Amino acid sequence: MNPQSALAPASSDLADLIARTPARHRTATGFVEATLRAAILSGRLSGGTPLRQEDLAAAFGVSRMPVREALRQLEAQALIDFVPHKGAVVTEISAADAADTYAIRLALEPAALALSIPNLTADDLARAADLIADMDGEPDPSRMGELNRRFHMSLYGRAGHPKLLALAESQLAAFDRYLRFHLAAKGPEHLSQEDHRAMLAAAAEGDIGRATDVLRRHIATAADTIARFFAERLSAENPFAAR
Template sequence: MVTSDVKSTRSKYSLQRQSLPEAIAESLRERILNGEFKEGDPLVQEAIAAEYECSRMPVREAFRQLEAAGLIAFKIHKGAVVTTLPSDQIMELFELRAMLESDLLSHALPKMTDDDLSNSEAILVQLEDAYHERDIGKVGALNWEFHRSHYLPAERVQTLSLVQGINVQTDRYIRLQLLLTRGFEDAEREHREILRLCKERNADAVSFLKAHIIKAGQNLLVALGKRRTD
């Protein structure tokens, strides 16, 4: 077996300093979220192991992590495939996000400090740069970091953990929605409004956030319906 240090210089997909299964899982996760592997695509252990120049054992463990995150499923006679969520389940995830994230924001709003808001704005500047560059990989990560920065002051660890798990499942659909609907400008404008309302400690931030998430889910379903029909 080739060591991870050698792989980092030779393999097409470089791996960070993590355990090998975690590194493979993170790399595959990003490839799924960016659409390289699409809904229903098979993931063959032998082929993935060859790509990352490792044995099948760490790939098998990486698959378990991806299955736990809801990104792949194991089908009889097919093995691992990228999950395909029905439209009603996708909308359910966005509705769960809207419910839980608006609750987090309502608890966080009275506790927000100027430093908290400065951090949110710094993340938003990076997110806007990613919008302008159409760097969909950075958009996915920074979108979550921006929203998360508003929820941290709530100090509600369990709710935040649930929301983060849901965001892992919706991340690929958020990225897809932006690409299919060209919704970068709307997202940028709405995020600016969320930040403005939070700076004012305005309770309307909660209802605006909820509407922002539901609208994103509805726009996605329209675009995704057309894509799946095609």
């Protein structure tokens, strides 16, 4: 998998990705940043892919400048690394990185949930229930990631600490990079919907202890699934996954 062959499909993917992205972003920089971010998180741009500024500029139909600014923002989000004279490369996913992400989720999300539960409204709980229902029949992994994120955030949303919530949400988004593997390992219908239901029930009763226990177990189980998946599949099939 040399850079050339890796980039060619990525570029064509980008072209149609751009065509289907809603034109809600006013500035070119914001548009490029959001599109690239979505492409990386969804796995469309896989780890190690070099992103050359000129190619991106051509694909987006803009100059290199907004591309550069967007890349700087993605760098600040740890989604890419700047390698001098090589281009910005998408950071690799790995078992260790997944464990890292889960450790952060395990620290942040129970805290957010505990702060939020006392302030949850009936409306919040209804929306969360709706999202569980939506997830039940969702076959598309990237839609599933979005629904899963919205479900979790709907339960954390009343925590009252915007930065804490923003951090939790960005980690949930980072989790999307692994969701595809998770779904591949367990099948879409098994995305711990029992956990989601149990968490919602505990939250509805205002039982903070039980809700956070379920959440912690939920995250730990997911971490375990991914760790096993990496150990069993990727290391055998793809030697690059290990590094």
